Structures are given as structure tokens and as C-alpha cells.
Amino acid sequence: MIKKIKRVALIGFSTALTVGVLGCGGGGGGGGSNDAANSALTWSSLTKPAGMESSSLQGSLTQIGGDRSNALLLPPLSPDVINAKLWVISSTGDTLTILKTNALSSSTVSAKGRQYDLRSNLGATSVPVDLQGSINPNTNPASLSFNNSTVYSFADNLNRPALQLNMRGSWRGATTGTVPHEINLTVDEAGYVTTGNTTLGHVLTGSLIARSDIASYQVNLRGTRESQKFLIDGIALITQSNSELQLLWELTDLDTGITSAASYRLTRQ
Numbered sequence: 001m002i003k004k005i006k007r008v009a010l011i012g013f014s015t016a017l018t019v020g021v022l023g024c025g026g027g028g029g030g031g032g033s034n035d036a037a038n039s040a041l042t043w044s045s046l047t048k049p050a051g052m053e054s055s056s057l058q059g060s061l062t063q064i065g066g067d068r069s070n071a072l073l074l075p076p077l078s079p080d081v082i083n084a085k086l087w088v089i090s091s092t093g094d095t096l097t098i099l100k101t102n103a104l105s106s107s108t109v110s111a112k113g114r115q116y117d118l119r120s121n122l123g124a125t126s127v128p129v130d131l132q133g134s135i136n137p138n139t140n141p142a143s144l145s146f147n148n149s150t151v152y153s154f155a156d157n158l159n160r161p162a163l164q165l166n167m168r169g170s171w172r173g174a175t176t177g178t179v180p181h182e183i184n185l186t187v188d189e190a191g192y193v194t195t196g197n198t199t200l201g202h203v204l205t206g207s208l209i210a211r212s213d214i215a216s217y218q219v220n221l222r223g224t225r226e227s228q229k230f231l232i233d234g235i236a237l238i239t240q241s242n243s244e245l246q247l248l249w250e251l252t253d254l255d256t257g258i259t260s261a262a263s264y265r266l267t268r269q
Helices: none
Strands: 061-063 071-075 084-089 093-105 110-119 125-136 145-146 151-156 167-177 181-187 194-196 203-210 218-225 228-238 244-253 259-268
Touching: 093 125, 093 228, 093 259, 110 259, 125 259, 145 259, 167 203, 181 259, 203 228, 218 244
Parallel strands: none
Antiparallel strands: 061 071, 061 151, 071 084, 084 093, 093 110, 110 125, 125 145, 145 151, 167 181, 167 259, 181 194, 194 203, 203 218, 218 228, 228 244, 244 259
């Protein structure tokens, strides 16, 4: 067991991302499902604020008042798909909320998912979240408000490609909580994990692939631990110095279907 792991500040979605780097949904990026077949609306149906015309509705957001949480809205991998994904990390780093977000009209969305308590046993404690929201493109800055009185302002649409080579190398970091542990990843120039493990005994394989539509890495991993098998969907964020990596993920146990979440802060080795 790793002792005395220090809690570190979270990478700010709006200020700490380099122009070429920032991932997950659909595999981390925002849902790759074909739910569009069930509706005439797609994510591209939403009205975009001024300055965002050349991209999807996307980017980093900051909560106005309240917890001051940071959020990242990742568009679908295809504009003809409904589902985007909203990742919200609390300012204290204690909770991670992961929401599948769909267009209901040109200005309204639904957001459904779970809020995970990262202080619990491996982030396994969670509660369901079901919200309705509206896009406010004419406010300055533009905002996204939900019916639980939470409002987020758009800070940066991140309309620039990620650079795959920035992910290449070896990374080591830790999480905190009731079961603090370390994680080690080595990623090749194509984004594939050549070595991946945690000090809890997980072996990790898969990829962290740069997206071209948003400064983001899409994280698709598989994990094993003794007889257990896991599917991992997440996002990866790199600082402007290209020396630190934040990894947020949602893990699904393939045998039980139970999900959990984690937040890691890694440094380049």
C-alpha cells in the first residue's frame, strides 16, 4: 500500500491545457452510439454561441458560484450522433460526475449519468443524476444551465487538434481516497499502451488517442486483476508544459456490470 500520498490540485480545464493536447465518451469522447436513429435531432442541431460556429458545442466550462466545479463537454465523434459527454470534477476533487448529454431541441439538452464519490472505496459509491438543461448562447460568456440551479459558463471551445506525440512516453502518478494507489503507463507514438499497471494489481492495455476536433485524448482501456476484467472509458488532459497528465475514467466490471470512477494525476518520467 502506498503511504502518505499527497492530494494534488486538479488541472484546470480552461487554463492548463496546451494548444495541442487535451479525452473519452463513445470511448471517452462523447458517445459513439447510434442513438440518432431514435431522434431527428443530433448534437449539431444545438445553437452555438458566437465564436463557436466552426466547431460543435463543446469545450471547457466553469461553474458559476456554488462549488466552482470544472467541466469538460466533449462532442460526439460524429456530428450525426446525439450523445455528447459532460465530465464534471468538483473543486475539491472529491466527486466526479459523468453525464451522457443529448440534444432535445436547438437550445435544450438532457443529461443523465452518475456522480461518483472519489473518497469511497475505489470510487465505487455513486448516485444517479438526471437533469434537463438549456444552452444560453447570448449571455457573455455563453452558458449552460440545468434545472438543479447549476450554471456553467463556457471558458474555451478547445477547437484545435490534440497532438498524439505529446502523449508518447512513460507516466507515473497516484490517486487518493480510502485505497490510495499508484498507476504507471507507457504510451507509444501511436497512442497505444505498451505497459500499464497499478499497485493494486491491475494490468492495463488499450489506447489514449488524440482527437482532431477538440484538444482532447480519447481513452479506451481494458484492465484485468486476477480473474476480474474491466472496460475503462476516460479522458486525459495534459498541461501546457507537457509534463503532467490528468486521467479521469469510468470503469465497468465486465462480470457484474458495476461501475466506479477514478481521478489520477501523473507526471512524465
